[in-house]
Every structure is written in structure tokens, then in C-alpha cells.
Amino acid sequence: MRPGNLLYAQSGGVTAVINATASAVITEARARKIKVLAARNGILGALREELIDTSRESAAAIRALAHTPGGAFGSCRVKLKSVEQDRARYERLLEVLRAHDVRYFLYNGGNDSADTALKVSKLAAEFGYPLTCIGVPKTVDNDLAVTDCCPGFGSAAKYTAVSVREAALDVAAMSETSTKVFVYEAMGRHAGWLSAAAGLAGKGPDEAPHLILFPERPYDEADFLVRVKKIVDRVGYCVVVASEGIRTAEGKFVADAGAGKDAFGHTQLGGVASFLAGRVKDALGLKVHWTLPDYLQRSARHLASKTDVDHAMAVGTAAVRQALSGANATIPVIKRVSQAPYRWKIESAPLEKVANHEKTMPANFLRKDGYGITQAARDYLEPLIRGEAPPPYGRDGMPKYCTLKNTLVKKKLPPWQG
Amino acid sequence: MRPGNLLYAQSGGVTAVINATASAVITEARARKIKVLAARNGILGALREELIDTSRESAAAIRALAHTPGGAFGSCRVKLKSVEQDRARYERLLEVLRAHDVRYFLYNGGNDSADTALKVSKLAAEFGYPLTCIGVPKTVDNDLAVTDCCPGFGSAAKYTAVSVREAALDVAAMSETSTKVFVYEAMGRHAGWLSAAAGLAGKGPDEAPHLILFPERPYDEADFLVRVKKIVDRVGYCVVVASEGIRTAEGKFVADAGAGKDAFGHTQLGGVASFLAGRVKDALGLKVHWTLPDYLQRSARHLASKTDVDHAMAVGTAAVRQALSGANATIPVIKRVSQAPYRWKIESAPLEKVANHEKTMPANFLRKDGYGITQAARDYLEPLIRGEAPPPYGRDGMPKYCTLKNTLVKKKLPPWQG
Incomplete structure (x- = not known):
């Protein structure tokens, strides 16, 4: 049986380390002989059948991706509504996935994206299309539920x-x-x-x-x-x-x-x-x-936290592993195992526990007068900024950020009229 | 004969590397058994007789100073006017220098500061007080004359x-x-x-x-x-x-x-x-x-240019050497010896060639349409951002910036009524 392809898409505001997640996804999928397509400009590229063939990128480029900020394949601020309201778009998405033999859909974003991945998963089941949907956490806002913190x-x-x-x-x-x-x-x-x-x-x-x-x-x-x-x-x-x-x-x-x-x-x-x-x-x-x-x-x-880069890569690797292990509608989350020394591991959570929830700051993180943070907040925050992970620099004094080829695969469907 | 003390003062807007200059000044002076006093908040501290005894700082602190941004002794935006207009302040300054046996005055700033150092030098000569005045270049604006570029x-x-x-x-x-x-x-x-x-x-x-x-x-x-x-x-x-x-x-x-x-x-x-x-x-x-x-x-x-840090330290060292070599009313400047490979050296220039002049950008640095830079500009600029010189970081993920003791020496004069 052919394993099928994996589609990776970035969603919402990009971060200094979302490409580290992408790099880890591609590296892990390559090791498992899974081809990774990447949606150009996020979900819009998936709808338009603008799919980047990441197998055209060298191993060196994928390594460099891990220290390059921004979103290497493009992202977008487009939120799919409910299946009832947005049925045509969900169906088009499944049509594109089917046309390109995509069996694994990894959606890298915040709580809106977790919600979209969950809906796609449900609709695929309804249509009898064998699709594994995995969320991958990302947001500088740190407001995702379940996970101890968010890459970025x-x-x-x-x-x-x-x-x-x-x-x-x-x-x-x-x-x-x-x-x-x-x-x-x-x-x-x-x-x-x-x-x-x-x-x-x-x-x-x-x-x-x-x-x-x-x-x-x-x-x-x-x-x-x-x-x-x-x-x-x-x-x-x-x-x-x-x-x-x-x-x-x-x-x-x-x-x-x-x-x-x-x-x-x-x-x-x-x-x-x-x-x-x-x-x-x-x-x-x-x-x-x-x-x-x-x-x-x-x-x-250039000032990334080593802990954050490690998290970002770990959720990428874990997302591929979850996808291939038979999970569905899940999302890798970061669990803090111990505070001192700081230790963490990746666990799997159901997408529905993350979708559309918003984690607010615990009340005991704010000082009583409301103008500062408490020791509890310091204890939580400090490990997250720990460690340095600078990019390599060139002879010109600038970080060596990579630009990918971003070669699109041949379209198989009529243009999207959405 | 006692060699006398050295007074170092920072002037105008601080930079990421002005403390590297200060560190080099103190290190070079210590090696030559010269005591360095530092004016608290620039020329104001000199007028108020608020003089920091840098001999109280450890060698480790002075080394850490070289990677600490801001102005460790304080700086100020105060420009002395002409000797005619501001005579009382110049005389007070000389009185403070004399009271603390200061024979070397190093003023670290832009073109206004070069002008002040020059005037102090002239007035000291007029009063028959043996004082060596040396400017030390600094400004993120890069607008000083004579020097190829400005530390910061x-x-x-x-x-x-x-x-x-x-x-x-x-x-x-x-x-x-x-x-x-x-x-x-x-x-x-x-x-x-x-x-x-x-x-x-x-x-x-x-x-x-x-x-x-x-x-x-x-x-x-x-x-x-x-x-x-x-x-x-x-x-x-x-x-x-x-x-x-x-x-x-x-x-x-x-x-x-x-x-x-x-x-x-x-x-x-x-x-x-x-x-x-x-x-x-x-x-x-x-x-x-x-x-x-x-x-x-x-x-x-945290993102300093190695070239810039090297320049900043070199002008500090050179300023002390100029002062002790019998120069007066001079300023160390950076001379570009060759473009490729980039090589530079420190020379000495008369303060009057720097004082109150402003270096504008060469016309051939701007693209004809006025919205970009030319290759000539790139050739000039690129060596200046070359190399990385990150500060050490602590276990808490933050740069290890130092705080000095800044112990004031005992006052010997009545308070300044300026």
C-alpha cells in the first residue's frame, strides 16, 4: 500500500521559529519516506491547489530552514467558518487532498487552525476519505489551551x-x-x-x-x-x-x-x-x-530562545509521528515535567481540547497592584527564554537565512472559483 | 613626579559599545598605573564634583563593562557654550580637575564634545594648568569628520x-x-x-x-x-x-x-x-x-558588530596612549587602510578638525532615484557590520550585563552653584 503524501500548512501570524517546526516535519517525514507538500500561503494554497514540492529542496536547505524566521511557504489570515457556512471550501479542500494523494494534513497555527483541522478531520470521515489531521501548535501569543507553552x-x-x-x-x-x-x-x-x-x-x-x-x-x-x-x-x-x-x-x-x-x-x-x-x-x-x-x-x-527552538522542532517531529502512528484529530503539546531543573516532554492532546479555547494568564501571575509579575510568573516564564540558538552568520555580517525554491507541483484540478 | 589622574566622561546619547570604550580606557590606564575617575552623568558630574573612583571596580567588572550597553557612569545632553558665554562653568571644571589632580581629560562623545574638549584644553593653557585633553569618538549617527566611521x-x-x-x-x-x-x-x-x-x-x-x-x-x-x-x-x-x-x-x-x-x-x-x-x-x-x-x-x-566593538575598544586604548605620549587636543580616529580585505588602523587627529563639523553622506552613496543605496555605499558599510560579538548569557537566558559600584570620591570643594 502506498503511504500517501503529507500536506503541511502554516496559518496565521508567523514567528521566529515556525520554520523550525517545518524543518522538523520535513526531516521526520523524509526519514519515513513520506513526501511532504506544503501549501503556498497557508490554507489558500491548499484551496487553490498551489502545493509546493518540498522534495525539491536540498537537505542543507531544510536544515537552514530551522534557523530562518518568517514563514517559508507563506501563511495567511483566513479562517474557515462552520462546515454548514463554508461547505464549498471544505469540500474543495478534500478534493485537492484526494487529487494529490494526501493522507496526512498537518496544520501549524493557533486555536483557529486547530478548529479548522478538527473540522476537516470530521468532514473527511463523513466523506469516507482516509485522512489523518494533526494540529501543530504555534503562536507568539502563548494563548493555546492544554500545552504548557506555545512555540514562538x-x-x-x-x-x-x-x-x-x-x-x-x-x-x-x-x-x-x-x-x-x-x-x-x-x-x-x-x-x-x-x-x-x-x-x-x-x-x-x-x-x-x-x-x-x-x-x-x-x-x-x-x-x-x-x-x-x-x-x-x-x-x-x-x-x-x-x-x-x-x-x-x-x-x-x-x-x-x-x-x-x-x-x-x-x-x-x-x-x-x-x-x-x-x-x-x-x-x-x-x-x-x-x-x-x-x-x-x-x-x-537572531535572538531566539534555545528552549523555544527545541520546542518548535519537537512538535514538528511529534506531529509526523502522531500522524503515522494512527492518531487522528490530535495535536502535540508541551508538558512541563519538572520546574527545577526544567524538564519537558511532548504529549498528544485531542484537537477539540485546543480548538477555539484561549488560555488566559493565571491570576497569580500578576502582582496584587496589577503592575508587575509574581515569582510564580517568573518560575513559569524563565525556562522558556533560556538558552541561545543564534543563526549562522555570513562574511557580510548578516544571518544566513535561506530562501527555498518553492516549486509548485503540477495542478490536477480545474481552478478554484472560491 | 606623580603622573596625575585621568578623568573620563561620556557625553550625549549612549550606544551599544560606548562602555567597551570605557573598559578599554580603564584597562589601558590601569596597565600604566594611572587612576581613572569617571564623571557621573557626564560633564554635569565633573562640574558637581561627582567623580566615580573606578579603581574600586574589579578587573572582572571592567571586562564585563566591555559587553554592557548604555552608559555605565551616566551621560548627559549638556553642551558648554563659548568660553565667553560659559566662563563660570569652564573655570569650575578646571577647579575640579585641579582639586583631584586630573592631568588627563578624556571626553567620549560626538562633535559637540570634541568642541568642549578643545575649549577646555585652550582654557587650561591660558590658566597655566598642565592638562591633556583628548576626544574619544562615539555616535550612532556616524557623522563625525575625519574618522572613517564612528564607534556605535x-x-x-x-x-x-x-x-x-x-x-x-x-x-x-x-x-x-x-x-x-x-x-x-x-x-x-x-x-x-x-x-x-x-x-x-x-x-x-x-x-x-x-x-x-x-x-x-x-x-x-x-x-x-x-x-x-x-x-x-x-x-x-x-x-x-x-x-x-x-x-x-x-x-x-x-x-x-x-x-x-x-x-x-x-x-x-x-x-x-x-x-x-x-x-x-x-x-x-x-x-x-x-x-x-x-x-x-x-x-x-546583543547584536553588536564585532568590527564596531573592536573599533570602540581601540579608540579607548589609543586615547590613553595619546594622552600619555604628550599629545594634546587630539582625538583617535579610525582610518580605513584597505577595502578588500577590510583593514583599519587608529590615527590621531587634531580636535579642531572634528569639533562642530558634521560628516554628511557622500553623494555617490545614494542611488540616482534617491530611494536606495549604491554599491559604493555597500562597500563602505558592509565591513562595519561584520562579525558577531555576543555578550555572555546567564542560566536565566539573559545577557550578563554588569552594574558597577560607582563609588564617588570624597569632595574637596564647596558645592557648585551653577
């Missing part, structure tokens, strides 16, 4: 903690005659995981970051400004980390400049740091600078 | 090129359904050196950055928008790098949000990327993201 988060967390510490050293040196308040805007729509990671930059009340604004707590401007003032008076300067998703007590996003909705229906954000900087300047008359690292924080492969 | 610039340049390449990989992967235009704001008030460095992120018209906006060319909005549109149509996305200092044909800063003047009289900038993003969104209706790395770009010691 650890590296973004390390970037955040290191960047905040470095900028704080700069601000400290200049604060007497220059910037007194520095505001760092961290990603995180609903959960303040990356803002919490910034807390690893320092310890004690006088070390930066002095104030963290979490989406889990309402933004209280008067209280915030009083605290900024007190810290500047005491320490000489104040470093603030603010989640892009902070909201007022009335539930309004503090900065919905550039507002709008993306394909997942999320509000698109952007201007918290500049807003807070303006308030500090106007209300306190202090010189303020701010930073919006934006995509830099999730693409900074 | 190479690391900021490497940060810029690597960050733009990483973010571009992210944008490329997501562009079909998400962000089409990404704007990166680089530091550089008058000269586009850091924006030019971003050009090292890619080659050819389809590689990011696709458009660079230099302060050397007037911002032509209509032309810019047409180009963005064309690139998005051709490549699928467009990465723009904009200098904070770009101006319209009328000479107005494109973004003088958060305006004001700093102590040097420079206009304070900040919002070019967000402004351009807004224009792209409104005029072209494209989804756009932007980043303002701000201080992250000049404090990112």
Missing part, C-alpha cells in the same frame, strides 16, 4: 526581556538631562503573556520595567500617572511596558488608532505606546520616548 | 539591517492576506547613515527594503505613494525604511510630533513611520504596519 512565544519573550533591559540601560544613563519615561509596546491582544515576559528584564521595584500594563487589568489613567511620577521621583526614570490590548474600565481599547477588523474578526491595534507617551508628556511634563517593535518582536530569530 | 554606528547599523531583513521575511509570508506595507523608522537627524545601513538587508529591486527615505532628499509624497503602489503590485508587499529626519521640499520635518528642542538645540523627532503608514493607508487603502525601534537600535548590544 519563548523567542518573542526573550526578545522582549532583552530589549527592555537594553533600552532601560540606555534610559538610565541619560535620564538626568534627557528621557525620563520610556514606553515599550508589546504584542498581545487579550492576554498579556509578552508583557509579562518583559518582567524578566529586572527584579525589585527599582529595576526596569517599573510598570507593566496588562490587558487583564483595566487601564486607570490617573493611577498610572501617579505611579509614573512617583517612580521618576524615586528612581530618576521610569520604564513602562504596555500590552497593545489594554482597555479602559469601560472595555474600550486604549489605542484603536488604525482600527478595523482582520479576517479572524480581531480588532487591529497599534498605538498604545504613543498614546501613553502623549499622556505622560502632557500630564506630567516629562520627556518621554516610546518604542513599537511590532513585527521585530516575533521575527527576531 | 556599526552595531546600530547591524541591528538595522538584521531587523529589516527579519521583519521583511515576516511581512513576505503574510502579505497576501495581511500587511502589504511595512515602515521602519531609523534614527538619524541630518544624515541618513542608519537608513543607508538598512539597505544591507537586501539586494536587487525586489528584495527589502524596497524604498529608503533619506534626510538628504526631500520627501515627495506623490512620488513616494506611486512607488509604494508599484512595488506592492509587482512584489506583493513593500518594506519602507524612513529616516526620522526626512523633510519636505520646504524644509519642514515630515514628523515633528512630540516636537521641542533638546539641550543641543536639535529638534526632537519621533513620528515619521506612523505618519507614512497613515498616508499609505489613506491614499492607497493598503494594510500597513510600522515600527519605531527608538532606543532599541542603539542599545542592542
Whole structure:
């Protein structure tokens, strides 16, 4: 019996290490003589029958993929709705999979993607098509259920903690005659995981970051400004980390400049740091600078966490193993086996336990005053940023990131009219 | 004869490697049995007689200083005016130097600092006080005259090129359904050196950055928008790098949000990327993201250029040697001896050739269309970002940056009433 092919697709926002997962998937599948097709630009490529033949890539290229940020095959922000609402797309997807003898579908994304993989699995069963659907976890937001953490988060967390510490050293040196308040805007729509990671930059009340604004707590401007003032008076300067998703007590996003909705229906954000900087300047008359690292924080492969890279590769390998071991509608998850020393293993979870759930930050991770993290949060976060895994650099001083050939396989179906 | 002490002071914006210079100064002076005092918060500390006794720091701390960003003794944005206008401050400075038997004054900064060191030198001669004044170059702006490049610039340049390449990989992967235009704001008030460095992120018209906006060319909005549109149509996305200092044909800063003047009289900038993003969104209706790395770009010691660290340490060592060799009113400068292979050496230049001059970018570094860099620019820039010099990391995943004791020496004078 021919084993059939494996289709791998990336979904949603990419990370510094999602390609490490892809590299591990391809490496493990090759070892087991399974051909890996990769959907161009995620699920859209699967629908359009734009399938990349990864067997055209050299072993060296697949190794280099493991240290290359971004999404090597392309990703997309497209969420399939319920089977009832989106039946034509699900059926087209199965048609493409069947045409290319795909028996294993690995969908690398967040909770929306887990949901899609689950639905595809159910519909394949309904159609009597033998398809194994496996989710592969990924998100800098660290908001997936069941898994202890999400590949992509650890590296973004390390970037955040290191960047905040470095900028704080700069601000400290200049604060007497220059910037007194520095505001760092961290990603995180609903959960303040990356803002919490910034807390690893320092310890004690006088070390930066002095104030963290979490989406889990309402933004209280008067209280915030009083605290900024007190810290500047005491320490000489104040470093603030603010989640892009902070909201007022009335539930309004503090900065919905550039507002709008993306394909997942999320509000698109952007201007918290500049807003807070303006308030500090106007209300306190202090010189303020701010930073919006934006995509830099999730693409900074040069500062990846070794733990995170290890996780990302392990879930890729495990996903292939689960697929070939007869599992279906499962997802590899990371389980923390022990805290000190930090040890972890990969387990398998049902997709339905991950699909569309969102893991929020435990209440005991936030300090009582709401402006910092607790020791419990440090204990959880620190192992995730541990270890360095720098990319190789070229003679030109730049990281040696790879570009794949991305050769499409020949289409077998009429064009998709979706 | 007692050799006298050496006073080292940092001036203006700090960098990822100014402490490497400080480390080299202290190491070289220790080897020659010269005691190094460091002014707390730059020239202000010298005026207030707040002098740090660096002999209290361990050899290990001084070694660690070489990989620690920020300014370990503090810096400040205070420019002394002419001797006529600011006579009381110059005289106080000489009084403090004399009280602490300082015979060598090393001032580590940009062209304003070179000017101050020169004036102090002249006044000391006028007063018959035997003082050697040496400038030590530093600035991420790379705008000092005579020297081939400025310590601090190479690391900021490497940060810029690597960050733009990483973010571009992210944008490329997501562009079909998400962000089409990404704007990166680089530091550089008058000269586009850091924006030019971003050009090292890619080659050819389809590689990011696709458009660079230099302060050397007037911002032509209509032309810019047409180009963005064309690139998005051709490549699928467009990465723009904009200098904070770009101006319209009328000479107005494109973004003088958060305006004001700093102590040097420079206009304070900040919002070019967000402004351009807004224009792209409104005029072209494209989804756009932007980043303002701000201080992250000049404090990112984790991504320092090895060449830059070598330069920074070499000018520190050379400054001490110049001081002890009987030179006065000089500054060590970097001379490029050969391009391929890149070789350099330190020479000595008169302070007056550096003081208050500003090196602009050679005209042949900018592409004819004004939106990119030439091969000549690449040849100049590339050696400066070459090599990696990462800091050691701790078990906690964070760089091991040092904190000095910064013990002040006992004051000998009445408080400064300046």
C-alpha cells in the first residue's frame, strides 16, 4: 500500500521559529519516506491547489530552514467558518487532498487552525476519505489551551526581556538631562503573556520595567500617572511596558488608532505606546520616548530562545509521528515535567481540547497592584527564554537565512472559483 | 613626579559599545598605573564634583563593562557654550580637575564634545594648568569628520539591517492576506547613515527594503505613494525604511510630533513611520504596519558588530596612549587602510578638525532615484557590520550585563552653584 503524501500548512501570524517546526516535519517525514507538500500561503494554497514540492529542496536547505524566521511557504489570515457556512471550501479542500494523494494534513497555527483541522478531520470521515489531521501548535501569543507553552512565544519573550533591559540601560544613563519615561509596546491582544515576559528584564521595584500594563487589568489613567511620577521621583526614570490590548474600565481599547477588523474578526491595534507617551508628556511634563517593535518582536530569530527552538522542532517531529502512528484529530503539546531543573516532554492532546479555547494568564501571575509579575510568573516564564540558538552568520555580517525554491507541483484540478 | 589622574566622561546619547570604550580606557590606564575617575552623568558630574573612583571596580567588572550597553557612569545632553558665554562653568571644571589632580581629560562623545574638549584644553593653557585633553569618538549617527566611521554606528547599523531583513521575511509570508506595507523608522537627524545601513538587508529591486527615505532628499509624497503602489503590485508587499529626519521640499520635518528642542538645540523627532503608514493607508487603502525601534537600535548590544566593538575598544586604548605620549587636543580616529580585505588602523587627529563639523553622506552613496543605496555605499558599510560579538548569557537566558559600584570620591570643594 502506498503511504500517501503529507500536506503541511502554516496559518496565521508567523514567528521566529515556525520554520523550525517545518524543518522538523520535513526531516521526520523524509526519514519515513513520506513526501511532504506544503501549501503556498497557508490554507489558500491548499484551496487553490498551489502545493509546493518540498522534495525539491536540498537537505542543507531544510536544515537552514530551522534557523530562518518568517514563514517559508507563506501563511495567511483566513479562517474557515462552520462546515454548514463554508461547505464549498471544505469540500474543495478534500478534493485537492484526494487529487494529490494526501493522507496526512498537518496544520501549524493557533486555536483557529486547530478548529479548522478538527473540522476537516470530521468532514473527511463523513466523506469516507482516509485522512489523518494533526494540529501543530504555534503562536507568539502563548494563548493555546492544554500545552504548557506555545512555540514562538519563548523567542518573542526573550526578545522582549532583552530589549527592555537594553533600552532601560540606555534610559538610565541619560535620564538626568534627557528621557525620563520610556514606553515599550508589546504584542498581545487579550492576554498579556509578552508583557509579562518583559518582567524578566529586572527584579525589585527599582529595576526596569517599573510598570507593566496588562490587558487583564483595566487601564486607570490617573493611577498610572501617579505611579509614573512617583517612580521618576524615586528612581530618576521610569520604564513602562504596555500590552497593545489594554482597555479602559469601560472595555474600550486604549489605542484603536488604525482600527478595523482582520479576517479572524480581531480588532487591529497599534498605538498604545504613543498614546501613553502623549499622556505622560502632557500630564506630567516629562520627556518621554516610546518604542513599537511590532513585527521585530516575533521575527527576531537572531535572538531566539534555545528552549523555544527545541520546542518548535519537537512538535514538528511529534506531529509526523502522531500522524503515522494512527492518531487522528490530535495535536502535540508541551508538558512541563519538572520546574527545577526544567524538564519537558511532548504529549498528544485531542484537537477539540485546543480548538477555539484561549488560555488566559493565571491570576497569580500578576502582582496584587496589577503592575508587575509574581515569582510564580517568573518560575513559569524563565525556562522558556533560556538558552541561545543564534543563526549562522555570513562574511557580510548578516544571518544566513535561506530562501527555498518553492516549486509548485503540477495542478490536477480545474481552478478554484472560491 | 606623580603622573596625575585621568578623568573620563561620556557625553550625549549612549550606544551599544560606548562602555567597551570605557573598559578599554580603564584597562589601558590601569596597565600604566594611572587612576581613572569617571564623571557621573557626564560633564554635569565633573562640574558637581561627582567623580566615580573606578579603581574600586574589579578587573572582572571592567571586562564585563566591555559587553554592557548604555552608559555605565551616566551621560548627559549638556553642551558648554563659548568660553565667553560659559566662563563660570569652564573655570569650575578646571577647579575640579585641579582639586583631584586630573592631568588627563578624556571626553567620549560626538562633535559637540570634541568642541568642549578643545575649549577646555585652550582654557587650561591660558590658566597655566598642565592638562591633556583628548576626544574619544562615539555616535550612532556616524557623522563625525575625519574618522572613517564612528564607534556605535556599526552595531546600530547591524541591528538595522538584521531587523529589516527579519521583519521583511515576516511581512513576505503574510502579505497576501495581511500587511502589504511595512515602515521602519531609523534614527538619524541630518544624515541618513542608519537608513543607508538598512539597505544591507537586501539586494536587487525586489528584495527589502524596497524604498529608503533619506534626510538628504526631500520627501515627495506623490512620488513616494506611486512607488509604494508599484512595488506592492509587482512584489506583493513593500518594506519602507524612513529616516526620522526626512523633510519636505520646504524644509519642514515630515514628523515633528512630540516636537521641542533638546539641550543641543536639535529638534526632537519621533513620528515619521506612523505618519507614512497613515498616508499609505489613506491614499492607497493598503494594510500597513510600522515600527519605531527608538532606543532599541542603539542599545542592542546583543547584536553588536564585532568590527564596531573592536573599533570602540581601540579608540579607548589609543586615547590613553595619546594622552600619555604628550599629545594634546587630539582625538583617535579610525582610518580605513584597505577595502578588500577590510583593514583599519587608529590615527590621531587634531580636535579642531572634528569639533562642530558634521560628516554628511557622500553623494555617490545614494542611488540616482534617491530611494536606495549604491554599491559604493555597500562597500563602505558592509565591513562595519561584520562579525558577531555576543555578550555572555546567564542560566536565566539573559545577557550578563554588569552594574558597577560607582563609588564617588570624597569632595574637596564647596558645592557648585551653577
